[in-house]
Amino acid sequence: MSKAWKRLDLKGAGLQRVNAEYIRDMRRPVIAYALMAAFPLGLHRFYLKEPLGGAAYLLLGLSLIFGLLIGAGIWLLLPGLCLLGGAIFDLFWTDRRVTHLNKALRMRHFLRPDHRPPPGYQGREEGPDLKGNQVAGGQPASFNQQEAMLRALHKAGKGRRPPP
Numbered sequence: 001m002s003k004a005w006k007r008l009d010l011k012g013a014g015l016q017r018v019n020a021e022y023i024r025d026m027r028r029p030v031i032a033y034a035l036m037a038a039f040p041l042g043l044h045r046f047y048l049k050e051p052l053g054g055a056a057y058l059l060l061g062l063s064l065i066f067g068l069l070i071g072a073g074i075w076l077l078l079p080g081l082c083l084l085g086g087a088i089f090d091l092f093w094t095d096r097r098v099t100h101l102n103k104a105l106r107m108r109h110f111l112r113p114d115h116r117p118p119p120g121y122q123g124r125e126e127g128p129d130l131k132g133n134q135v136a137g138g139q140p141a142s143f144n145q146q147e148a149m150l151r152a153l154h155k156a157g158k159g160r161r162p163p164p
Contacts, residue, residue, distance in 0.1 A: 022109045029098045036094065039087045040064065048097045057086065 027048060035044035042057025060079045067076040 026102045
């Protein structure tokens with residue numbers, strides 16, 4: 001997203017404003033994996049809104065550094081293995097966590113209970129549009145209903161792409 005789009009104020013512009021807010025607030029896997037490069041600090045866990053995991057990484061990293069400073073020898077093995085195991089686990093966990101956070105964020109942005117239609121909005125009307133085509137009365141009420149309708153169309157063979 002360019003800087004011009006980030007500065008653009010779409011207050012009151014409906015879906016465009018909500019989309020711009022969502023894109024600004026969403027978590028990005030590239031940033032999470034870049035922060036994972038400093039995994040003893042747990043920055044990727046803090047970025048992914050997992051403060052307890054970030055604190056655990058930080059404590060293990062500090063204990064490892066403290067052990068190195070005092071020459072603890074074999075006692076360095078436990079925090080080192082915990083950090084390594086956590087880093088390997090987080091390689092797989094991070095992508096799922098980003099997906100989960102972005103899905104929750106999308107629901108929070110798009111399904112706000114305080115959003116109301118504009119004053120005087122009557123909904124979609126049935127009848128011909130400007131080109132004379134018949135227009136259906138309304139859309140399915142929920143995302144799940146839309147998904148079910150798309151699956152049914154695909155099973156019926158209407159969802160196939162035309163040959164090139």
